[in-house]
Amino acid sequence: MQHTANAKKKRVLAVASGGGHWVQLLRLRPAFANCDVHFATVDAGAKADVSPSPFYTFKDANRDTKLSLILSTFQIAMIVLRVRPDVVISTGAAAGFLAIRIAKLIGARTMFVDSIANANELSLSAQLVAKHADQLVTQWPSVADKTQATYIGSVL
Amino acid sequence: MIFATVGTQLPFDRLFNSLDTWAETRSAQEIVAQTGTSEFQSSRMDVRRMIDAPSFRSLVKKADVLVAHAGMGSILTAIEYAKPVIIMPRRAEFGEHRNDHQMATAENLAHLSNLRVVYSAAMLEDALDEALNTRPVDIQHDQISQTHQSLLSGIQDFIFAEAQTPARAHHATLAGSV
Numbered sequence: 001m002q003h004t005a006n007a008k009k010k011r012v013l014a015v016a017s018g019g020g021h022w023v024q025l026l027r028l029r030p031a032f033a034n035c036d037v038h039f040a041t042v043d044a045g046a047k048a049d050v051s052p053s054p055f056y057t058f059k060d061a062n063r064d065t066k067l068s069l070i071l072s073t074f075q076i077a078m079i080v081l082r083v084r085p086d087v088v089i090s091t092g093a094a095a096g097f098l099a100i101r102i103a104k105l106i107g108a109r110t111m112f113v114d115s116i117a118n119a120n121e122l123s124l125s126a127q128l129v130a131k132h133a134d135q136l137v138t139q140w141p142s143v144a145d146k147t148q149a150t151y152i153g154s155v156l
Numbered sequence: 157m158i159f160a161t162v163g164t165q166l167p168f169d170r171l172f173n174s175l176d177t178w179a180e181t182r183s184a185q186e187i188v189a190q191t192g193t194s195e196f197q198s199s200r201m202d203v204r205r206m207i208d209a210p211s212f213r214s215l216v217k218k219a220d221v222l223v224a225h226a227g228m229g230s231i232l233t234a235i236e237y238a239k240p241v242i243i244m245p246r247r248a249e250f251g252e253h254r255n256d257h258q259m260a261t262a263e264n265l266a267h268l269s270n271l272r273v274v275y276s277a278a279m280l281e282d283a284l285d286e287a288l289n290t291r292p293v294d295i296q297h298d299q300i301s302q303t304h305q306s307l308l309s310g311i312q313d314f315i316f317a318e319a320q321t322p323a324r325a326h327h328a329t330l331a332g333s334v
Contacts (some may be wrong), residue, residue: 019227029311031308117258137310153304153308154304156265
């Protein structure tokens with residue numbers, strides 16, 4: 001029904017690992033106006049950045065830390081299942097790949113925004129998530145020209 | 157006050173040693189350094205390994221100049237607070253990172269008005285002297301640029317695009333709640 005769809009705010013899960021990935025995610029906040037937005041990252045101290053929005057943490061991991069990666073995957077899965085987002089948006093890195101893979105299983109729509117640091121080629125996480133994310137975004141037109149990613153602007 | 161940061165994940169002693177050499181002859185300057193996993197120690201500055209997010213932001217706000225590795229977190233924070241920032245990219249050949257992507261970041265962002273890229277101790281020293289002696293007049297407080305606005309609009313379009321295919325979206329939500 002049209003009116004029930006409108007009455008319910010879109011639930012967005014915004015996910016990033018720490019450092020520059022999180023800072024870039026914060027710069028996307030204006031896009032989440034009028035949404036029920038939930039944030040997830042690795043640093044508990046980042047809660048203050050997004051308060052009072054719901055906030056979750058998971059263990060930091062990358063492809064070099066196999067054990068942490070398993071724990072991280074489990075925690076991200078729990079967050080996705082708990083939030084049940086309509087849309088998942090991530091600014092990377094490995095955590096974004098994991099969240100998007102898991103979110104696809106429950107029918108969420110997903111977008112991966114590759115870090116602005118990747119000015120010459122897509123990050124490894126972006127390359128891996130390319131065939132799973134509904135939309136893969138690069139922040140550099142030259143990268144969009146030679147990959148399947150699209151350019152729609154940047155955080156700067 | 158000078159605030160130097162290299163993130164918290166990888167050591168970057170070359171940057172702090174360069175800063176320390178400069179500080180030797182500039183004893184009046186207060187310097188705070190977030191060194192992360194670097195081994196660097198110095199009596200010439202306030203060395204802290206980790207700084208929590210609120211303290212980090214207040215240090216950035218208070219600083220006259222930031223010195224940082226070419227990490228996006230550091231660069232974006234400098235832009236947000238409209239601070240002059242001197243960045244030194246990490247080099248793979250010195251074991252400072254897995255690859256040279258910070259060189260690419262630095263080259264691609266070198267055009268920003270509040271950003272100076274340095275590759276050596278000597279360049280860092282010159283850039284610090286220059287930054288402290290120049291009153292920044294043309295630094296704009298962070299406003300939403302056209303490219304930033306365009307990204308935000310694109311993301312909003314994506315979030316609300318579902319409205320065009322309500323039946324399929326509704327089905328997906330139901331499937332997800334089983």
